[in-house]
Each structure stands twice: as structure tokens, then as C-alpha cells.
Amino acid sequence: MIQQVTQGIRISVNAFFEGTYFKNYRLHYSFGYRISISNHGKDTVQLQSRHWKIFDSLKPTAIVDGEGVVGKKPVIKPGQVYNYQSGCLLSSPIGAMQGHYDMINLASTKKFRANIPKFELSPAFALN
Secondary structure, three states: OEEEEEOOEEEEEEEEEEEEEEEOOEEEEEEEEEEEEEEOOOOOEEEEEEEEEEEEOOEEEEEEEEEOEOOEOOEEOOOOEEEEEEEEEEOOOOEEEEEEEEEEEOOOOOEEEEEEEEEEEOOHHHOO
16 A cells, blocks of 8 residues: 655555456556545545546556546545545556645635655556
8 A cells, every 4th residue: 555645634545456358459457546535634624626647658648637536525524534446447557646636624725735646557467
């Protein structure tokens, strides 16, 4: 598990390989990831949006921006944890992701970025 803390918000990531399949006559590698966002600060925060950089060894880096995560903009009180799972497809068995969440401190209305640490996307067979 990879972790990073920004302004009292700890982001933990656990990535896993889901398998391969063909789409439009091309082999794709499916990866999933579980993310845990824990609030170790003293104020309630809300996740507003996400920014991802997706690295695929056979393609240029993809940038993905969007509102919230999995259709939600969670409010996370001090001591609480928000968990979700998502995934991505790569055209190669080796890649990585990193990014940030745009957050807002609901007490001060101050916006900040909670960094998502870089995590590898690669099945065991690709590492040998």
C-alpha cells in the first residue's frame, strides 16, 4: 500500500491487476485500485474534484480531470475515512498513476490539493 499525507489528509492506495481482454481487436490490461481518504485534521473537508496522470508504457501520458470520485463529492469529518474503488485500462502491462484531489476545508472555505502518491500498475508476470 502506498500512502501520502497532505494537510492532514492521508491518501492510501492499493492497486491490483484484474486481467486481460480484447476490445476492438486489441489486448487491454485491466487494473483496479482501492483508495482510502482519511481526515487526520481538525476540520471537516469535502472532495471537490480529481486530477489523474495515467502513464502507459505504450502510449503518451493521459490526463483525466473530473468532478468528485465515482459520482460523489464526499464530506469527510475529522477522524473519518472515505473508501472507494475504481479502475483503468492500459494498452500495456506496465504503467502507473498519480494525481491529486481538489479539496475544500468547510470551516475556513480554503481550497487545497491532497496529493495522490504515484502507484505502479503491473501484474506479477510483467515484473519477472
